[in-house]
Amino acid sequence: MKSTSATPETAAAQVLPFVRQYAVLILLVALFVTLSVSTSSFLTLTNLINILNQNAPLAIIAVAGTLVVICGGFDLSTGAIFSVAGVVAAWVAVRLGSPVLGLLSAPAVGAILGLINGLSITRLKIHSFLATLASSLVYGGLAVLITGGFLISVGDGSFTALGRGGVGPVYYAVLILGAFALVSGFLLNYTTFGRYVLSVGGNPEAAELSGIRVDRVKLYTFLYSGLAAGIAAAIGVSRIGSGQPQAGNGLQLLAIAAVILGGTSIYGGIGAIWRSVCGVYLLALIDNGFDILNANPFFKDLTTGVVILAAVALSATRRGR
Amino acid sequence: MTAEPAVSVRNLSKRFGSTQALSAVTLSFARGEVHGLVGENGAGKSTLGKMIGGLYHQDTGDLDVFGKRVRRWDIKRAQDAGVVLIAQELCLVPALTVAQNVFLGRERRTFGVLHSGLERRYRELERICRFGLPPDVPVDRLSIADQQKVEIMRALARDARVIVMDEPTSSLTADETARLHDIIGWLKSRGTTIIYVTHFLEDVLAHCDRVTVMRDGRLIRTADTGRETKASLVEAMLGEPADMLLPERPPAPGARTAPLVEMSDVHSGERVRGVSLTVRPGEIVGLAGLVGSGRTEIARVLFGCEPADSGRIAFRGEEVRAASARASIARGMAMIPEDRRAQGLVLMRPLFENVTLPHLGGFSRMGVLGRRAERAAVGELIERLGVRPRQVDGDISVYSGGNQQKVLFAKWLLGRPEFLILDEPTRGVDVGAKARIYQLIVDIATAGTGVLLISSELEEVVGLSHRVYLVRQGSLIGEVAAAETSVEVLLQRLFGVGDTPTTSTPSGNGEDQ
Numbered sequence: 001m002k003s004t005s006a007t008p009e010t011a012a013a014q015v016l017p018f019v020r021q022y023a024v025l026i027l028l029v030a031l032f033v034t035l036s037v038s039t040s041s042f043l044t045l046t047n048l049i050n051i052l053n054q055n056a057p058l059a060i061i062a063v064a065g066t067l068v069v070i071c072g073g074f075d076l077s078t079g080a081i082f083s084v085a086g087v088v089a090a091w092v093a094v095r096l097g098s099p100v101l102g103l104l105s106a107p108a109v110g111a112i113l114g115l116i117n118g119l120s121i122t123r124l125k126i127h128s129f130l131a132t133l134a135s136s137l138v139y140g141g142l143a144v145l146i147t148g149g150f151l152i153s154v155g156d157g158s159f160t161a162l163g164r165g166g167v168g169p170v171y172y173a174v175l176i177l178g179a180f181a182l183v184s185g186f187l188l189n190y191t192t193f194g195r196y197v198l199s200v201g202g203n204p205e206a207a208e209l210s211g212i213r214v215d216r217v218k219l220y221t222f223l224y225s226g227l228a229a230g231i232a233a234a235i236g237v238s239r240i241g242s243g244q245p246q247a248g249n250g251l252q253l254l255a256i257a258a259v260i261l262g263g264t265s266i267y268g269g270i271g272a273i274w275r276s277v278c279g280v281y282l283l284a285l286i287d288n289g290f291d292i293l294n295a296n297p298f299f300k301d302l303t304t305g306v307v308i309l310a311a312v313a314l315s316a317t318r319r320g321r
Numbered sequence: 322m323t324a325e326p327a328v329s330v331r332n333l334s335k336r337f338g339s340t341q342a343l344s345a346v347t348l349s350f351a352r353g354e355v356h357g358l359v360g361e362n363g364a365g366k367s368t369l370g371k372m373i374g375g376l377y378h379q380d381t382g383d384l385d386v387f388g389k390r391v392r393r394w395d396i397k398r399a400q401d402a403g404v405v406l407i408a409q410e411l412c413l414v415p416a417l418t419v420a421q422n423v424f425l426g427r428e429r430r431t432f433g434v435l436h437s438g439l440e441r442r443y444r445e446l447e448r449i450c451r452f453g454l455p456p457d458v459p460v461d462r463l464s465i466a467d468q469q470k471v472e473i474m475r476a477l478a479r480d481a482r483v484i485v486m487d488e489p490t491s492s493l494t495a496d497e498t499a500r501l502h503d504i505i506g507w508l509k510s511r512g513t514t515i516i517y518v519t520h521f522l523e524d525v526l527a528h529c530d531r532v533t534v535m536r537d538g539r540l541i542r543t544a545d546t547g548r549e550t551k552a553s554l555v556e557a558m559l560g561e562p563a564d565m566l567l568p569e570r571p572p573a574p575g576a577r578t579a580p581l582v583e584m585s586d587v588h589s590g591e592r593v594r595g596v597s598l599t600v601r602p603g604e605i606v607g608l609a610g611l612v613g614s615g616r617t618e619i620a621r622v623l624f625g626c627e628p629a630d631s632g633r634i635a636f637r638g639e640e641v642r643a644a645s646a647r648a649s650i651a652r653g654m655a656m657i658p659e660d661r662r663a664q665g666l667v668l669m670r671p672l673f674e675n676v677t678l679p680h681l682g683g684f685s686r687m688g689v690l691g692r693r694a695e696r697a698a699v700g701e702l703i704e705r706l707g708v709r710p711r712q713v714d715g716d717i718s719v720y721s722g723g724n725q726q727k728v729l730f731a732k733w734l735l736g737r738p739e740f741l742i743l744d745e746p747t748r749g750v751d752v753g754a755k756a757r758i759y760q761l762i763v764d765i766a767t768a769g770t771g772v773l774l775i776s777s778e779l780e781e782v783v784g785l786s787h788r789v790y791l792v793r794q795g796s797l798i799g800e801v802a803a804a805e806t807s808v809e810v811l812l813q814r815l816f817g818v819g820d821t822p823t824t825s826t827p828s829g830n831g832e833d834q
Contacts, residue, residue, distance in 0.1 A: 190689055190690055190692070191685070191688045191689055191690060192681040192682070192685045192688050192689075192690060193688060195674060195678070195681055195690065196681075198667075198670060198674070199667050199670060199674070199678055202667035202668070202669050202670050203663075203664075203666065203667040203668065205663065205664050206664055206665055206666060206667050206678075207667070207678070208626070208646055209624075209626065209646050209656060209658060209664060209665070210646075210650070210678045210679040210732075211646055211647040211649075211650035211651070211679050212647070212678070212679075213647065265669075269667060269669040269670065270669050
């Protein structure tokens with residue numbers, strides 16, 4: 001006989017979703033205002049545009065990562081996919097002499113590597129955490145193998161147009177992020193696929209018993225995450241003009257941290273795209289603030305860590321049913 | 322026997338949600354006695370056992386162990402006091418070996434460093450038990466029955482003075498059951514108290530000193546086993562028939578109507594052994610059995626979420642191959658599973674999403690959802706089913722059990738299934754919602770849907786079904802027309818009253834007089 005008691009903590013149950021939903025936005029605004037007031041160099045168009053532009057690739061990865069986490073998974077290989085896709089883009093651009101083909105190859109490589117992740121998780125029944133931890137080592141090794149450990153510099157100047165150019169003051173990277181976030185938000189909220197992602201993450205068994213192909217839904221989220229890392233890599237490699245095998249190191253953890261900061265539950269079933277984007281820029285403002293204030297960088301990691309810990313703790317409180 | 326009992330409880334009560342699992346039970350267990358606890362499903366016998374073993378904590382009432390009132394009681398404290406619970410759901414560490422599990426938490430150590438000699442201690446224990454288990458094999462490679470034996474050895478290794486056994490023989494063979502009873506005898510001779518929770522009345526009569534009958538969370542009576550018979554025990558379990566407010570059955574389909582669903586000699590694992598059954602359109606067919614008899618497993622195989630090892634399943638006369646839940650739903654089948662929170666609902670999603678989940682194809686064009694149509698359809702349906710609160714995007718995690726269940730009915734009614742499996746549809750549901758659900762089931766069948774009804778409440782099975790299959794240990798042991806039977810008859814057959822040891826059903830319970 002199972003307990004079916006209703007949760008008595010009604011007050012907490014009402015406040016919690018609100019905090020979960022808007023905490024990241026409130027923090028972001030508060031930090032924005034604080035930095036604007038306390039320093040003169042923060043609230044300048046150049047600084048703001050730079051922050052937006054620099055973090056756009058990470059935000060693209062976090063946007064797709066949101067779908068993965070909502071579906072109950074983790075993708076720890078996005079950093080490595082970013083590296084491989086960037087390196088391949090540079091290699092193709094140099095070998096074929098076509099910057100366009102080079103940049104287009106990055107999303108393609110990302111999608112393929114994401115598909116491989118998805119297949120190994122669903123076919124071999126490995127937990128996504130482990131599967132992508134392992135694949136990130138494989139992919140990282142692949143990136144080093146392709147370059148032989150060196151940089152692949154792309155001589156053709158048009159290769160950097162994507163990363164450095166823009167429409168007026170707005171960089172292409174930011175436009176791509178905007179479009180990608182909108183498409184992803186639409187997918188999540190207005191399509192059957194999005195509904196499947198939410199249900200599979202919320203209760204895989206109930207989803208299975210409702211006739212949903214749970215494995216296929218999971219697989220698509222990892223494919224999507226790989227695609228996003230590939231798009232981010234195209235921007236990244238174009239910005240620096242060379243393929244570097246270590247370029248994506250650590251990106252995967254920042255992306256997951258941003259998703260969690262945005263209140264997406266690590267237990268799946270709940271989350272929103274825009275909040276993950278806020279999460280990315282909250283991390284970016286903390287980073288930028290420390291630079292501007294010339295503060296001890298030790299406190300930077302410490303602060304970031306504490307903020308993430310608080311976000312995870314908040315996410316975990318939901319668990320007690 | 323000393324005057325002071327090993328364990329005594331006074332006015333013990335426990336509530337789970339809307340269900341009163343135990344109400345004001347007062348009972349003592351003497352030292353060195355083997356005491357049987359019997360009752361129907363949900364009578365509260367397991368709850369009482371788990372409370373004594375420290376797994377549950379009572380809402381009100383007192384628990385005394387060896388004369389001492391216990392306050393903060395949990396599994397660890399219980400074990401320290403010599404009270405060990407062998408739960409039905411085994412709790413072994415899968416990756417550790419048999420010997421390591423047996424001595425888990427009882428390792429001899431100096432400053433945290435383990436002593437050798439596990440093998441020797443294990444051999445001593447094995448001399449008593451003679452289970453013949455290999456000590457160095459990880460327990461996850463053992464069968465359930467063997468894991469059960471590890472649990473028993475573990476209790477012995479703890480020098481338990483009181484052992485609560487919750488259905489210890491449910492997965493043992495006749496031979497193993499006999500050996501368990503030998504061990505119980507040996508433990509008794511050493512002064513150990515055994516609290517023996519079981520469905521097997523013959524075992525209770527043969528091996529217990531006293532037996533307590535429970536019903537609806539209340540203690541009915543305690544007596545020396547010599548003064549009881551199977552029939553007297555069943556009678557005590559039954560009690561007064563409750564007011565069920567059962568609606569009129571829909572008319573039965575003609576006997577010549579072609580079956581909608583047909584299982585022929587289907588086997589699956591250890592829990593489904595040679596099951597053959599049919600359900601016709603518009604017919605309500607009950608599966609009656611005790612908890613753990615394989616009812617749910619039969620339903621899961623039929624629905625395609627467990628594979629069948631052999632046998633044939635046909636739907637509308639066509640053999641079902643490559644079964645899966647998805648394929649079953651596409652054919653027009655639906656299942657409301659046993660555990661609505663764990664298997665039925667996506668609790669963190671709003672009500673309407675739960676209802677439309679299997680039918681999103683009908684509410685979308687090119688994968689894009691038409692949310693207005695979706696919400697309108699759900700709104701109409703929950704109005705018709707009387708879901709309260711009637712909010713299309715309500716938070717179902719806080720809905721009452723009955724309303725959650727209605728939401729699950731709405732989920733499948735939206736697709737107009739031809740065949741509906743209901744596994745414990747009224748578990749943990751209040752009386753009003755029950756009546757509503759009964760009416761729903763009848764309406765569904767009247768509209769021509771075939772229904773397979775599983776319930777621990779036999780009144781419900783008898784009152785709603787046209788035909789009832791009796792399930793015991795994974796096999797169907799009989800089929801009766803519900804109108805010509807009673808709860809009492811069903812219960813007697815399920816408990817094996819009237820079986821003689823020589824013509825016993827293909828069960829594995831030990832008959833060793």
